[in-house]
Amino acid sequence: MNEITVRMKVNGRAHTARTAGRTTLADLLRDQLGLTGLHLGCEQGVCGACTVMVDGLPMRACLTLAGACEGSDVVTIEGLEGPDADRLRDAFSRHGALQCGFCTPGMLLSGHHLVCARQPLDREEVSVAMSGNICRCTGYNGIVSAVGEALERGIAAEEAATATWNDEE
Amino acid sequence: MKAPDFQYHRPTTVDEAIKLLTDAGDDGKVIAGGQSLVPLMNMRLAEPETLIDLTGVEELRSSRKTPTGARYGATTTHMMFEHELVPDVTRGLLPHAAAGIGYPAIRNRGTVGGSLAHSDSAAEWPTVMSALDAAVHARSARGTRTIPVRELLLGFFTTVLEADELITEVEVPSLTPTARWGMHKMCRKPGEFADSMAVARGEGNAHGSWQEVELWLGAATDRPLRLSGTEAAVHGKSSADLAPVRLVEPLAADIGQDLSAIDSTGRHALQLHAVTVHRALRAAERDDTA
Numbered sequence A: 001m002n003e004i005t006v007r008m009k010v011n012g013r014a015h016t017a018r019t020a021g022r023t024t025l026a027d028l029l030r031d032q033l034g035l036t037g038l039h040l041g042c043e044q045g046v047c048g049a050c051t052v053m054v055d056g057l058p059m060r061a062c063l064t065l066a067g068a069c070e071g072s073d074v075v076t077i078e079g080l081e082g083p084d085a086d087r088l089r090d091a092f093s094r095h096g097a098l099q100c101g102f103c104t105p106g107m108l109l110s111g112h113h114l115v116c117a118r119q120p121l122d123r124e125e126v127s128v129a130m131s132g133n134i135c136r137c138t139g140y141n142g143i144v145s146a147v148g149e150a151l152e153r154g155i156a157a158e159e160a161a162t163a164t165w166n167d168e169e
Numbered sequence B: 001m002k003a004p005d006f007q008y009h010r011p012t013t014v015d016e017a018i019k020l021l022t023d024a025g026d027d028g029k030v031i032a033g034g035q036s037l038v039p040l041m042n043m044r045l046a047e048p049e050t051l052i053d054l055t056g057v058e059e060l061r062s063s064r065k066t067p068t069g070a071r072y073g074a075t076t077t078h079m080m081f082e083h084e085l086v087p088d089v090t091r092g093l094l095p096h097a098a099a100g101i102g103y104p105a106i107r108n109r110g111t112v113g114g115s116l117a118h119s120d121s122a123a124e125w126p127t128v129m130s131a132l133d134a135a136v137h138a139r140s141a142r143g144t145r146t147i148p149v150r151e152l153l154l155g156f157f158t159t160v161l162e163a164d165e166l167i168t169e170v171e172v173p174s175l176t177p178t179a180r181w182g183m184h185k186m187c188r189k190p191g192e193f194a195d196s197m198a199v200a201r202g203e204g205n206a207h208g209s210w211q212e213v214e215l216w217l218g219a220a221t222d223r224p225l226r227l228s229g230t231e232a233a234v235h236g237k238s239s240a241d242l243a244p245v246r247l248v249e250p251l252a253a254d255i256g257q258d259l260s261a262i263d264s265t266g267r268h269a270l271q272l273h274a275v276t277v278h279r280a281l282r283a284a285e286r287d288d289t290a
Helices: A025-032 A085-093 A106-117 A123-129 A141-168 B012-026 B037-042 B078-082 B093-099 B112-116 B124-131 B228-234 B244-255 B264-284
Strands: A003-010 A013-020 A052-055 A057-060 A073-075 B007-009 B028-031 B048-052 B061-068 B069-073 B135-140 B143-148 B153-155 B166-173 B180-186 B198-204 B210-218
Touching: A013 A025, A052 A106, A052 B135, A057 A106, A085 A106, A085 A141, A106 A123, A106 A141, A123 A141, A141 B135, B012 B028, B012 B048, B012 B135, B012 B166, B028 B037, B078 B112, B093 B124, B093 B180, B112 B124, B112 B166, B124 B180, B124 B198, B124 B210, B180 B264, B198 B264, B210 B228, B210 B244, B210 B264, B228 B244, B244 B264
Parallel strands: A003 A073, B007 B048, B028 B048
Antiparallel strands: A003 A013, A052 A057, A052 A073, B061 B069, B069 B166, B135 B143, B135 B166, B180 B198, B198 B210
C-alpha cells in the first residue's frame, strides 16, 4: 500500500492521519475518524449524500482525495453548528423535509451554504441550487420549502440585527 | 466501488510536477479537481499507477489579463469563472458556461484545465473554448508549447497532449465590443451532461441579421464540431427567419449523417441539435431587441 500522511482540521479539531494514497476524503472521515454522518450513495458525484465543507465550500467527499485536503479545514454534518444550522434543522423538521434521512446530511450541507450566502432566491432558484443532491423519498417539495424558509429567516434576522445596531448608534 | 491503489504525489511547483510526470512515464496521470477522473477510477475505468495531484501547485491558480485577452491558470475552478473571481474577457460567456457545469459542489473543485485535458464533448469547456478559439499552454521537460483547443481535442478522453505534458494555462482571446454570443445547453436536469450544446458567435448587421457567424456544437460527436454548412444557411438571416427544422439538413451534413439512412433515434438527436443551435442563435440576438 502506498501510504501518505494527511493533516487537516475536522470540525475544529486537528487530525493527522496515515492512509492509502487512494483514500477519498469520504472514506477517511467515515472509516478512520468515525464521522459516519456523511453517506456514500453513488461514489461518482451524482447523488450528493457525501457533501461536506472543505475550506468553506461544499464539495463531494467521494470525489475528493484525502491527500488533496492537506492543511484544509473540513466541516461535516457532525460539526455543522450556529444560528443558520439551527434555522435549517428547524425548517427541515417542520416542513417534513426528510423521510429515510440518507440524503439529509448532504442536503443540510448544501442548504447551509445557500443560507449563509444571504442571497435571496425564489423557489425555482432554490431547486436549481439544490439540484446536486438527490432525495428518493420526499419529492423535494419539503426540502425546497425548508431551505427557502431558512434562507428568508437568515436574511430577516440579519436585517433585524442591523436595524437594532443602527438604532443604538 | 473504490479506486485501485496508486502512488500519490502532491507537488507544490510546476517543475516538481513535471519531474514526477516524466518519471512516471506512461502509467502516470495528472489529477486536478478530479471531478471526472475520480469517478472513472472509482468505476475502475481508469487505473493509473501514479497520480500527480496539482491542487497544491499555487502558480497554476493565478490568472491575469493580457493585451489580447486573459490567461487562466490550469486549476482555475469553474466556480471562479462563475462568480467572476477571475477576469472575464468574453462579455459573460465564460461565467455563463461555468454556471451550467454540474452542481455547486462540483464547480467548487472541477478545473478548466482538467476539463480540457479530459476531453468529453458533452462537457462545457471543450465546446466553449473551441468556439472562443482559446489555446492551452503545455509544459514538459522538453519545453513549452501552445496548442489551440481546436487542435487539442482528438476525441473522447483523447488529446494531443503527450504523457509527460501538463496544461499550465488556458489563454482566451477577448471578444470585441460588438461581438454577440449565445449558448444553449439541452439536458433533462440541471447539472447533467448535455444531450446537445451549441455556441453561436459573430457579428450582426443593423437589421439584426447575422453578418458573420460561427457555430459550434458539442455532444453530437466525440469532439466539438464546427458547423460550417449550418453557418452558411444562417448567414444574412436571423433566428426569426429560420425555423429549427430548416437547420436539420445542413446540420446532418456537418455532423456527417445521411438523412435518408438514419433511424428515428438519430432523427430525434438531429432535431434536438437543430433546436439547440436555434436557441443559441436566438440567445445571441438578445441584445438586438434590448
